[in-house]
Amino acid sequence: MPELPEVETTKTSLLPLLHDTVHAVTVRQSSLRWPIPDDIHQLVGQRLIGLERRSKYILARFENHTMLWHLGMSGSFRLCNPQEELRKHDHLVIKFADIELRYHDPRRFGCILWLTEETQTKLLDTLGPEPLSEVFDANYLANKLKNKNTAIKVAIMDNHVVVGVGNIYATESLFNLGIHPAQPAKDLSFGQIEQLVIEIKRILKQAIDLGGSTLRDYTNAMGENGYFQQTLLAYGRAGEMCVNCETTLENIKLGQRASVFCPECQPMKKLKLPSKKVVQGKSK
Structure with missing residues (x-):
């Protein structure tokens, strides 16, 4: 499963899309961990204006909407030439001017959702701090x-x-x-x-x-x-x-x-129990 470094690396590799406008959206398989929203085509005509990571979620901020993306166990995003042949598990294609962003997920445990008050509360608000932040000390x-x-x-x-x-x-x-x-x-x-x-x-x-x-x-x-x-x-x-x-x-x-x-380098530390006091031949 992609973890924080893989998600951070993915987010960084998507930065070339910033300020580009969505020309088309094609959903080839909507059944992921949760269904891809039926109204995802609202992205058409919007520019991608920001990319952030929170835990293992990527927050893709468009002009009028923000999406919450998660790679699940086997998901990945790829930047592709529109002429490149689609793969079997390419479930979502977001077309920009000269390039396509394709979401590939054989196990379909990832998610493509709108960031709403409900998803914010359910998926983000209960999370602990980022490990690379000053809060985590x-x-x-x-x-x-x-x-x-x-x-x-x-x-x-x-x-x-x-x-x-x-x-x-x-x-x-x-x-x-x-x-x-x-x-x-x-x-x-x-x-x-x-x-x-x-x-x-x-x-x-x-x-x-x-x-x-x-x-x-x-x-x-x-x-x-x-x-x-x-x-x-x-x-x-x-x-x-x-x-x-x-x-x-x-x-x-x-x-x-x-x-x-390693059983030698990482031994289980056993805490010392308090010694028993003996009074009149009886232990307490």
């Missing part, structure tokens, strides 16, 4: 984790805590810091939380700089692959040797997601 994360008994990896992948820290980037961040992915979130020290915030930001910035991670069929709108996967040290490497200690990397399931870790 150690104090904020410590406050969110202090009462959480859930695994730290599950906690940082919760979009209500912070958006955009997907499986790849959570796995790599925890590996680099030597934190077991199943460690209860509330057990992390403030120092560990400080380092985790720094590492999440570093990993995501690096992934964006490298164009995201191309796993399976992800490419940006120019058809270019990402290269972050070439730097992966843990994700997808279960059964291989740890690059640090040569221990075999293991895989566990957390939150229905594969979680690769």
Whole structure:
């Protein structure tokens, strides 16, 4: 599934469309996660005046309307010559003067919606802060984790805590810091939380700089692959040797997601229980 770096890269690759006018809209398959709006043809005649990203959503701002786009599990946008042959799973075509924007989605879990008060409330308002923003700092994360008994990896992948820290980037961040992915979130020290915030930001910035991670069929709108996967040290490497200690990397399931870790470099920290006091031969 495309994560924050892939969505950010996609958004950036769509910037050549800014200030261009929509000439035609063709819906070839309307049945996505939610149906493509019947009135999407209202885009015809409008200029694209802005592109933003919020979590894994792209906000495409036209002159009179704003659309909310999500890539789902297998979606992608491509900028194509109008003469280029359409592919089987090209479900939406937005034609500009000399180029077409095509939405391709074999699994059809993505969405193409108007940004309305309803979609704003349902899809955006409950989201946590952006991980690269100043709001996401150690104090904020410590406050969110202090009462959480859930695994730290599950906690940082919760979009209500912070958006955009997907499986790849959570796995790599925890590996680099030597934190077991199943460690209860509330057990992390403030120092560990400080380092985790720094590492999440570093990993995501690096992934964006490298164009995201191309796993399976992800490419940006120019058809270019990402290269972050070439730097992966843990994700997808279960059964291989740890690059640090040569221990075999293991895989566990957390939150229905594969979680690769090194049992040597990422040991589960056990909290010390208070010692029992002995009074008159009885323990209390």
